[in-house]
Amino acid sequence: MIKFVLRRFLELLLALFLIATATFFLTAAAPGDPLLSRTLALPEASRDAMYAKYGLDKPVLERYVITMKGMLHGDFGESVVYQGQTLQTILRDKLPVSARLGLQQLIFGVLVGLLLGVIAAVKRETWIDRCIVVFAVLMMSVPELVLGLIFQKYFAGTLKLLPVIGWPTGKDLWFGGWKYTILPTLSGGLLYIATYSRLLKTSILDVLDQDYILTARSKGLSEPRIVWSHIMRNSMIPIVTRLPVTLAMCLTGSFMIEKIFAIPGIAAYFVEAVSANDLSIVLGETVFLAALFITVIFLTDILYTIVDPRIRIQGGKR
Amino acid sequence: MAQAKNTAEALRPEDFVILRERSAPSDLLVREPVGYWKDAWRRLRRNKVAMTSLVVLGLFLIMIIIGPYLRGYDYITAAPQYKNADMSAQFWLGADALGRDLFSRLWVGTRVSFVIAIVCTAVQVVVGCLYGSVMAYFGGIVDEIMMRILEVITAIPSLLITILIMIALGNSAFSLLVALCIASWCPTARVVRGQIMQLRESEYVMAAEAMGERPMRIILRHLLPNIMGILILDVATSIPGYIFQEAGLSFIGLGLQTPAISLGLLISNGQAVMNSHVNQLIFPAAVLCIMVLAFNLLGDGLRNALDPKFRK
Numbered sequence: 001m002i003k004f005v006l007r008r009f010l011e012l013l014l015a016l017f018l019i020a021t022a023t024f025f026l027t028a029a030a031p032g033d034p035l036l037s038r039t040l041a042l043p044e045a046s047r048d049a050m051y052a053k054y055g056l057d058k059p060v061l062e063r064y065v066i067t068m069k070g071m072l073h074g075d076f077g078e079s080v081v082y083q084g085q086t087l088q089t090i091l092r093d094k095l096p097v098s099a100r101l102g103l104q105q106l107i108f109g110v111l112v113g114l115l116l117g118v119i120a121a122v123k124r125e126t127w128i129d130r131c132i133v134v135f136a137v138l139m140m141s142v143p144e145l146v147l148g149l150i151f152q153k154y155f156a157g158t159l160k161l162l163p164v165i166g167w168p169t170g171k172d173l174w175f176g177g178w179k180y181t182i183l184p185t186l187s188g189g190l191l192y193i194a195t196y197s198r199l200l201k202t203s204i205l206d207v208l209d210q211d212y213i214l215t216a217r218s219k220g221l222s223e224p225r226i227v228w229s230h231i232m233r234n235s236m237i238p239i240v241t242r243l244p245v246t247l248a249m250c251l252t253g254s255f256m257i258e259k260i261f262a263i264p265g266i267a268a269y270f271v272e273a274v275s276a277n278d279l280s281i282v283l284g285e286t287v288f289l290a291a292l293f294i295t296v297i298f299l300t301d302i303l304y305t306i307v308d309p310r311i312r313i314q315g316g317k318r
Numbered sequence: 319m320a321q322a323k324n325t326a327e328a329l330r331p332e333d334f335v336i337l338r339e340r341s342a343p344s345d346l347l348v349r350e351p352v353g354y355w356k357d358a359w360r361r362l363r364r365n366k367v368a369m370t371s372l373v374v375l376g377l378f379l380i381m382i383i384i385g386p387y388l389r390g391y392d393y394i395t396a397a398p399q400y401k402n403a404d405m406s407a408q409f410w411l412g413a414d415a416l417g418r419d420l421f422s423r424l425w426v427g428t429r430v431s432f433v434i435a436i437v438c439t440a441v442q443v444v445v446g447c448l449y450g451s452v453m454a455y456f457g458g459i460v461d462e463i464m465m466r467i468l469e470v471i472t473a474i475p476s477l478l479i480t481i482l483i484m485i486a487l488g489n490s491a492f493s494l495l496v497a498l499c500i501a502s503w504c505p506t507a508r509v510v511r512g513q514i515m516q517l518r519e520s521e522y523v524m525a526a527e528a529m530g531e532r533p534m535r536i537i538l539r540h541l542l543p544n545i546m547g548i549l550i551l552d553v554a555t556s557i558p559g560y561i562f563q564e565a566g567l568s569f570i571g572l573g574l575q576t577p578a579i580s581l582g583l584l585i586s587n588g589q590a591v592m593n594s595h596v597n598q599l600i601f602p603a604a605v606l607c608i609m610v611l612a613f614n615l616l617g618d619g620l621r622n623a624l625d626p627k628f629r630k
Contacts, residue, residue, distance in 0.1 A: 011466065015473040026486040137618070141611035143562045145569055145585065146603040153592050153599070255477070259570050260589075271570050274485055282485075286478050294473045 005302055012298050016291055023286045024067055027279050028060050067280075071287065077280035079273075087284035090269060097167060098265030100174060101257070102250030104185040109192025110246070114239070116193065117200025124205070132197060139194035148187035148260040155183060165262040184261045188254050192246065199242065203235040210234070241304070248296040358547065361623040368619020371612040378609055382432055385425025393422040394577070404597070412597045414587060420598060423579055428605055430580040434495060435560035439553050441499040446506025447549065451537045453507065454514035461511075472504045480563070481572055489575040498563055506552055513545040547624035554617040558610040565606055581606045 058066075070077060079085035120132040156162050163180050207213065208231065216226050258268035266285065273281040362368055386393060389410070395418070404412050410421045453464045480497040487493030517523065518541075526536050542549075561581070567573030568582025569589075576583060581602050588599030 011469055012473070015470045018470060019474050019478075023482055026482045030485045137614055138611070141558070141614050142607050143565060143610070145562075145566055146607060149585070149589055149592065149599060149603070153596065249475075255570055256566050270481075271572065274481060275571065277485075282482075286482065289478060290474055293475045297473060 001305065004305065008298055008301060012294050015294055016287065019290045020068065020071060020283070020287050021064075023283050024064055025060075027277075027282050028063070030277060067283065077284075079281050080278050082278075085281070087281060087288065090281065090285075091266065091288065094264060094266040094269050095251075096174065097263060098254075098258070098267060099251050101167075101181065101184055101188070101254065101263060101265060102247075104181055105188040105192060105254075106246060106250045108185055109189035110196050110243070112189075113193040113196030114200055116197040117204070120197060120201045121204035121208075124201075132201075136194040136198050139190045140198075142190075143256075144187050144191055144254070145256040145260070147190060148184070148257055151183045151187050152260060167261070167263045167265075184257050184263060187260075188257050196239065196242075199238055200235065203238045204231060207231050207235045241300070244296045244300040248293045251292065354547070358623040362619055365619040365622065367615050368623075371616040371619070374608065374612045375616065378428070378432075378605075378612070381425050382429040386422045386429070389419055389422055391419035391422050393418050393426060393579075404595075412595065414598055420601065423584065424601055424605060427579045427581045427584045427602065428609070430491070430574070430578065431561055431564050431582070431606075432609075434491065434498070434564050434580075435557045437495055438498045438502065438560045439556045441495075442502045442506055442556060443549060443553060445499075446503035446552075447510050447542060448537075449503065450507035450510025451514050451541055454511040454518060455533060455537055455541070457518075465511075468504055468507060471501055474501065476501045480567065484567070484572050489573070491574060491578065494564065494567070494573055498560060502556070502560075506556075509548060509552065510545065513548060514541050517541055517544055551617065551620050551624055554613060554620050558613045558617075561606065561610055561613075 067077065075086075077086070079090070116132050116136075120129045123129050152165075162183055167180050213226065213230055216230050221230075254265075255267045255271060257263065258265045259271065262268075266289075270282070270285050270289075272278075273285065398416070401413070401416065406412075409419050412420050414420055414423065449464065449468075453461045453468075479501055483497035483500060484493055487496060514537075522540055523536060526540055531539075564573055564580060565582035565585060568575075568580055569586045571586075573582055574580050576587075584602035585599065585606070588595075588602055592599045
């Protein structure tokens with residue numbers, strides 16, 4: 001067990017190092033000069049000073065060593081495009097926005113999805129089940145991009161029920177300005193409804209076939225007892241496996257939704273930084289998002305081997 | 319051994335007498351053997367939803383090939399006099415902001431998105447198969463090292479890699495292909511590895527090894543054909559993902575860029591004018607959704623037909 005945790009942890013560090021290195025060289029190799037537009041009108045001497053300030057006058061390998069050293073102290077460097085901004089200030093401003101959007105999508109989508117999954121499994125082979133299945137397949141086939149645009153056009157544009165774009169800021173950051181959040185939450189959350197309802201339904205039907213359910217019945221256990229402590233407990237395992245990854249994806253923001261509804265989150269900012277060739281911010285955000293993602297997967301893996309002894313024997317089958 | 323040899327010499331063909339010939343009519347009672355593929359095809363054909371999806375995809379394929387030429391318009395050069403034309407007999411689906419026929423552009427865009435999805439899926443399956451089967455066939459230290467590499471790659475969020483590669487290589491169809499393929503083969507490799515681990519101990523692999531076949535030949539001729547069902551399923555379920563990703567990346571401006579034409583770009587152009595000319599958004603979006611829906615339904619049908627677990 002300790003060997004397993006240690007191995008996974010070393011892999012985590014290696015993955016992070018590789019990501020940082022790859023990101024650095026990919027952005028360094030990218031065409032375009034991030035300082036070009038800001039320094040075009042400046043005299044020669046101040047232009048050189050600008051390049052020296054961001055360390056862009058040095059050769060690539062030297063910059064790489066400096067960057068990696070800085071990264072160990074959590075210093076990713078100042079934004080090349082926006083003066084005075086660092087990764088920390090950007091995360092402080094943007095992360096709560098993306099996190100609220102993601103959490104709302106997750107809570108709405110997963111709760112409704114699980115509910116529909118249970119209903120579909122209980123009422124299987126009836127019209128209710130068929131409706132839910134059809135709805136789930138439809139939702140999986142409409143990308144959130146199209147869903148977002150259509151909601152925006154009809155609910156906000158034609159019917160004027162809700163604001164077209166925008167996001168609550170300031171004191172409304174976490175609780176308030178709900179009307180701005182409804183459409184983005186819906187357009188992203190429907191996909192979770194589809195995936196989770198399908199997942200839970202298959203899982204419940206799988207469990208129903210198992211011998212231990214038959215054993216429980218023949219022992220004469222009461223029906224609610226069978227449903228809650230045998231069927232539900234076992235069929236939740238695949239759901240719990242999936243949740244942490246979904247959570248990590250949610251926190252890191254949704255590229256399309258943030259773009260469509262002009263939400264000032266980190267995903268939208270990442271795209272902006274990429275387009276503006278803002279080297280230090282692209283590097284910082286990539287490493288931050290990857291670290292978040294990898295850590296969540298790492299913790300999940302360890303949690304599993306503790307919670308479900310069967311996985312330990314099967315060798316981490318997911 | 320010596321005893322067996324003696325026995326073999328002691329027994330001569332003349333010692334054997336045919337007691338009773340098998341009666342011919344009993345052969346007629348045996349049903350014609352139904353192989354895995356025949357059975358799967360029979361199940362798929364009985365599935366109305368899957369067959370409808372197959373027909374829809376066939377129609378799409380025809381339109382991808384002939385669609386752009388049906389109306390005979392130039393879909394590349396701007397024609398300002400037809401700017402944002404509405405739907406009419408002249409322009410079936412209207413014209414875009416630069417006066418180009420949307421019907422022709424729609425099918426060109428679908429073609430581009432479709433080809434990207436197909437090529438990426440092909441790369442994913444080929445690389446995934448080779449990697450996975452080498453891993454499973456050789457096992458031991460090879461498996462261990464290749465598995466660690468795989469784990470590191472899967473740990474990186476794929477969208478980030480895709481975006482980074484797009485920055486480094488610039489916006490073109492080729493860099494989009496590289497960016498989409500670079501990490502996508504990992505899940506396939508995992509599945510193939512699991513499957514081949516099970517088949518590794520089969521008698522026919524042992525027989526092939528005993529006959530001195532080279533490992534690569536055993537993998538290609540004996541092992542991979544036996545997991546073909548799972549690979550076909552992988553293909554059908556991967557294509558929609560690529561269509562989505564292309565559309566999404568092109569929409570946020572990190573995929574293809576004009577003057578290229580793809581479903582993502584058409585949707586992105588449609589968004590710009592969606593308040594006044596909704597037809598420019600609706601049609602590309604509808605084609606995207608119907609195509610993905612058909613692939614999803616076909617995938618479900620194939621799963622029921624090919625995966626023994628779902629056979630009831």
